[in-house]
Amino acid sequence: MDLNADLAEGFGHWELGDDEALLGVVTSANVACGFHAGDATVIRSAVELAAERGVAVGAQVGYRDLAGFGRRFIDVPRRELTDDVIYQIGALAGFARVAGTEVRYVKPHGALYNAIVHHAEQAAAVVDAVRAYDPAMAVLGLPGSQWLDQAGRAGLPTYREAFADRAYTPEATLVPRREPGAVLHDPDEIAARCLALAAGEPIRAVDGSEIRVRADSICVHGDSPGAVAIARAVRDRLTDAGVVLRPFAAGPFAAGSP
Numbered sequence: 001m002d003l004n005a006d007l008a009e010g011f012g013h014w015e016l017g018d019d020e021a022l023l024g025v026v027t028s029a030n031v032a033c034g035f036h037a038g039d040a041t042v043i044r045s046a047v048e049l050a051a052e053r054g055v056a057v058g059a060q061v062g063y064r065d066l067a068g069f070g071r072r073f074i075d076v077p078r079r080e081l082t083d084d085v086i087y088q089i090g091a092l093a094g095f096a097r098v099a100g101t102e103v104r105y106v107k108p109h110g111a112l113y114n115a116i117v118h119h120a121e122q123a124a125a126v127v128d129a130v131r132a133y134d135p136a137m138a139v140l141g142l143p144g145s146q147w148l149d150q151a152g153r154a155g156l157p158t159y160r161e162a163f164a165d166r167a168y169t170p171e172a173t174l175v176p177r178r179e180p181g182a183v184l185h186d187p188d189e190i191a192a193r194c195l196a197l198a199a200g201e202p203i204r205a206v207d208g209s210e211i212r213v214r215a216d217s218i219c220v221h222g223d224s225p226g227a228v229a230i231a232r233a234v235r236d237r238l239t240d241a242g243v244v245l246r247p248f249a250a251g252p253f254a255a256g257s258p
Helices: 040-052 078-098 110-118 120-133 146-153 187-198 227-240
Strands: 002-007 028-032 056-061 103-108 138-141 158-163 217-220
Touching: 002 056, 002 227, 028 040, 028 103, 040 056, 040 078, 056 078, 078 103, 078 120, 103 110, 103 120, 110 120, 110 146, 120 146, 138 146, 146 158, 187 217, 187 227, 217 227
Parallel strands: 002 028, 002 217, 028 056, 056 103, 103 138, 138 158, 158 217
Antiparallel strands: none
16 A cells, blocks of 8 residues: 655745655655645755655646645636646656656646546546656546546556545545535544555445545645644554555655655
């Protein structure tokens, strides 16, 4: 199983999350590329730390929405969205090259992530971008989404993601953040649920029903309160149960784990 977190989400004097601590726990890093968060210095620092610790680097691409932290849907034309995603991957790849690593996968962020669960045209735009940049690059997303379905048909390596600290609907989609109970906070509860996910066992949806979420990677949000404690609790629970943690997109630059 892979354990991932969103990193490099500060900007200028505004700090968010503890990248250094999280990079001692996770096996993959979804690094902001400057559109929803992250400036050049923040991004470079996160990538350098990831390279030092053998953590796989992924491009977390999003809408051009710094003010809204990428959590607002934007009706972007297909070609324009494709170009925006290529731009973001390329920016991150520059820092990765300087740090002696490379971008191993792409994971959309926030509103874009949610939109391309069902929005076929925007999903196609992101697929177009990844294929144009590197037709062998892995992609990460919600199981059953348009994003992963179209990426798979386009020949991209696809990987399924589950969320440690987010509530699920009975349809196995994420409960919108604006709704009560959308974000979980108890480390022990979250760790127990992650162990069930890793074992392929059902978890409870927000209405109490049981659902199955198949996953190759589990995400702990780096901007959540107590993110480091949650990530450590999840890692400890999984490793104590004999689950091997390693990057899903491991390559010559990401063969180790912290």
